[in-house]
Amino acid sequence: MNKTFSKLLLLVAAFTIPSYGCAKGDETVVxxxxxxxxxxxxxxxxxxxxxxxxxxxxxxxxxxxxxxxxxxxxxxxxxxxxxxxxxxxxxxxxxxxxxxxxxxxxxxxxxxxxxxxxxxxxxxxxxxxxxxxxxxxxxxxxxxxxxxxxxxxxxxxxxxxxxxxxxxxxxxxxxxxxxxxxxxxxxxxxxxxxxxxxxxxxxxxxxxxxxxxxxxxxxxxxxxxxxxxxxxxxxxxxxxxxxxxxxxxxxxxLKQTKEWWHAKWQDSGCIMVPDDKVQKTWVRSMAMFLSSYDDTKKGLSPPMGYSGNWWPFYYPQDVSYVHPVLLATGNLDIAKSWIEFWSERVDGLRKYTKRLYGVDGILAPWVFPYGDFEGYHDPTPPNKFYYEIHNSGYFARMACEAAIFVNDEAWTRKYVLPLLSGAAEFYGNICTKGEDGHWHLFVTPSMGQDERGGENQRDYLCAMYSALYCFQKAVEFGIDTNGKYGAILKDGLAFESLKSPQGFYYSCAGRGEADFGSQKHPVQLNELAFLPVNEKPSESASIVYKMRYDITRDAKRPYFYGWTLGEFLLAGSRIGDAEQWQVDWNNMEKSKYVDPEWIQIYETSGNLTTPFYNITNGLVAQSLFNNLVTDWYGVLEIAKCNPWKGRVAVRDIYSKLGVIVSGEMEGEKYDVTLTAWKDTAFRLDDEVIEMKKDDVVRRKNRSCP
Missing domain, CATH: 2.70.98.50 (putative glycoside hydrolase family protein from bacillus halodurans)
Incomplete structure (x- = not known):
């Protein structure tokens, strides 16, 4: 019997032992x-x-x-x-x-x-x-x-x-x-x-x-x-x-390579589900991330890693879709090195922003240089897409979430606050209070994340979410020294000016209904997928989630551009709709988003020349573990969007709430062990759990015996 087949039998055994779902007594899933x-x-x-x-x-x-x-x-x-x-x-x-x-x-x-x-x-x-x-x-x-x-x-x-x-x-x-x-x-x-x-x-x-x-x-x-x-x-x-x-x-x-990978897999968070395609997608996604990124602070690989396909440079926005997976699976060494690499170039970031926009602060470049900023994109970047002004919000989120996991005030002061303060400063400097009493965003040149909504528009929805996140975090991290960001938050950003009769937000102030059904990306799902700015799904997000196939170009075919379907999946995980999540998952294959062997994900449906698109893999991998363990809304939620029939399990999934989650689920039932990686207090269902570092507690929900 060969080694691989024997290990497959072990995996099958893990799904056939009697005690599954909620563990009985001290029995746990293998x-x-x-x-x-x-x-x-x-x-x-x-x-x-x-x-x-x-x-x-x-x-x-x-x-x-x-x-x-x-x-x-x-x-x-x-x-x-x-x-x-x-x-x-x-x-x-x-x-x-x-x-x-x-x-x-x-x-x-x-x-x-x-x-x-x-x-x-x-x-x-x-x-x-x-x-x-x-x-x-x-x-x-x-x-x-x-x-x-x-x-x-x-x-x-x-x-x-x-x-x-x-x-x-x-x-x-x-x-x-x-x-x-x-x-x-x-x-x-x-x-x-x-x-x-x-x-x-x-x-x-x-x-x-x-x-x-x-x-x-x-x-x-x-x-x-x-x-x-x-x-x-x-x-x-x-x-x-x-x-x-x-x-x-x-x-x-070969010996040291195998030893490194064996240890890395054992130390990384993992999920186990009774769906062969899902399981392969999880493992292969993790393998792609660990093959494409390291902690040496020499820059990051392009969106297709080192496959040589398509782009020969990388995007901070795009890698922000992978960053949460690294944090949740315990690969903090890689995740924090990105923040250090970028923060060590703050002076260049500020000069770059000032030269292109005439504004103080930091707008994260659409494409980050491998070399230094001196002369980079001088006199101007290649095209209009380099002016997408939402980028700094994603930059800031990576920095803030890394700070939580590093859990070191000195590190946060040195590496995180310069990036966060620069991002908040940029949005503050392009933000003006309107006659409606709300704050509006405008700067030229500019472009929105949807990319089909036109140039130099007012109040790009994606940028409004980024500004909101940066202002919230500036207050939370104690760097709103003059109270400006707090005042903006109190008055409110001009989201309501973008609200459609159907209750969702337009992509920007200048487009209105013109974008309906033609968007490349569903930017209205931002608060569900990219930036955690609310304590629960907003009414607007709940409405637009149900309309995601209506607002997005060709989605009903089904056909998806870029990372759109990945965003659909992650939004479904966060909103907790397992039935609709399965609809989106089935469209992975129907839309030719994946190859027949499920080895990788294409950048766009059926685009065979763009395989190994790490970026959508990042959103999909986030979605897979968020179905089972999520802390997006500041509370711990287990099995919130479990679409799989039968028993599933997670091991060593790190939460920013301060615990490592391992355990089993079946439907909405769960039996989990929580290990504190720092002193913490958080809510799980109706209970507030307080733990000291290294404490271990076990929790079953009410459905469990």
Whole structure:
């Protein structure tokens, strides 16, 4: 019996033991995290030449997608329409058109010749081990490819190829000619140099010189600007490293990588549900986040991670959809490093805001630079979408929520308050009191989050929510020194001026009914999905949630642009409508938002060139654990939106209320253990629970025996 199958049996057993739902006595559901993670492995046993979703790996700083035969695509296969396969490294970036920063492709590693016949095919991505293993017989030669990115040495990647017969050829080709956003056709200067025990590859483009190193026991010859590897019989080891030659052997690297991932999975929060597609989505989403982000404070990967697809830069708004998942699963090291990285650039943020808007404060850039702010987007950014003025609210929320979990006043003063005060200052400076007695927002240039609501409008709803959140938090964190924000909150922002006859808010003051049914994103769901500004769902939010398919373009087809369906799901979790949540979940597949294997989520329905969209995965993963554990409204709610039939379980889900939640649910019934990670007091149902750090209590709701 193979290891993966045995772990699947363990998982099945966890769902078939007698005491499920609310535990009886001291019995609890068996929750084997390793088995849960292994149940999501991608296993392919039929080789097809037709294009498919490739498999993604990374270590937070270095990554790639790999094709059906374990390596990158051959040049003749590149127009497959399923995205790209090449190495990306976070530090190989340059400043190009519009004085923007872009990650640039590094290398490709592919089979030189097309095989005539493939038999005995098997490909498995192990999320627990963080490896992709591809074995097959090619024209009579048995081959086995294993790939991984070192989890400890972030500049190191390994490939091993076991060959029954010598002679197969692999090409390592630097990416010389490539395109980047905004019509950039670029050529990367390549210089190869033979070393005593390997090869040095110098890449030079957009002012960035990067050194990569190849070491292998295969036979290597230079062919132009590429390296031809002729494989030996037995194991061929290939290392690709950045900045310095690899010192760690393949065996050592694989060992430390597996150990890191095993520990990471065991330490991370997890859910277990009796729905195979949901379970795979949870594990694969977590694997994508942990493969795409780390705590080294060198910037963040693009929305598709290191897959090389679509955008070569990252958006603070977008990563705010992933940040809560990191906090809730105990990955605070990564989450807080983002805040530190941004806060250490406050001076640049302020100068950038002043130059573009003539306003003091901080407007978080639509796209954050990898380099410094000096000259960034000088004289202007690439297009109108870079002026979306709601961004600082999401920036501030990440900072404020990180402060809760870090739970250190000195850290908050150093890293959080500069970002929060700057964001509140910006909104305060574009806020004026109208004749209606309420406060209105306006600045030029500007754009709303919906992106189809027009430029330079007054009172963008998304920005109003951001301003409200920042003013609330400025008061809460004690930085409303002159009382301005408190006064604005007392008078109220001009939400009512946007209210439609149906009771929901328009996207901005200038559009009214014109946006109805044509919005790209349902910005009216903001308070349910993005910014917790109320103590319960507002009447407007409750109304518009029921109308979400009416206000959003093509949603009834169903077809979804960007992260729209992810927002639908998360809003449903927060409002607590399990039936409608299931409607939205079913539309994941109907709208071709996911591939048939449920490996990843596309940026837009059916857009095969944009796979591995971490951003929607962030909203979906939030929705999955919020169905079972949520603190969005400042109280702890268990099984608020449980759509699954049968028993479900959570382990080690962190709440900002100060407890770690583990336990079982069935329908609305729950039996949970709460472990305090700080001194805390909070409400669960009708009870106020007070706990000291490390206290443990068990709670069942009234439905439980």
């Amino acid at each position: 929750f084997d995290k390793e088995a849960v993670v292994c149940s999501a492995d991608v296993i392919r046993e039929i080789y097809e030449k037709t294009p498919t979703v490739y498999l993604y790996q990374g270590n937070g700083r270095f990554g790639s997608s790999y094709g059906r035969l374990g390596l990158h695509l051959r040049p003749s296969e590149k127009k497959s329409g399923y995205g790209k396969t090449h190495y990306l490294h976070l530090e190989h970036m340059g400043r190009g058109k519009f004085h923007s920063d872009y990650l640039m492709p590094v290398l490709e590693l592919f089979w030189k010749d097309e095989f005539r016949e493939i038999t005995n095919y098997r490909q498995q991505q192990s999320y627990f081990d963080a490896t992709i293993t591809t074995s097959f017989v090619a024209d009579g030669n048995s081959l086995k490819v294993t790939t991984w990115f070192d989890a400890m040495e972030k500049n190191l990647s390994y490939i091993t190829i076991d060959a029954k017969q010598a002679g197969e050829k692999v090409i390592v080709a630097p990416c010389e000619d490539f395109t980047l956003h905004y019509g950039q056709q670029l050529r990367q200067e390549v210089s190869l140099r033979k070393l005593a025990d390997g090869w040095e590859v110098l890449l030079n483009c957009l002012g960035k010189k990067s050194l990569f190193y190849l070491h292998t026991n295969a036979q290597v010859t230079q062919e132009g600007n590429a390296l031809l590897l002729t494989l030996n019989e037995g194991e061929n080891q290939i290392s690709i490293s950045y900045d310095a030659p690899a010192k760690t052997t393949a065996k050592e690297s």
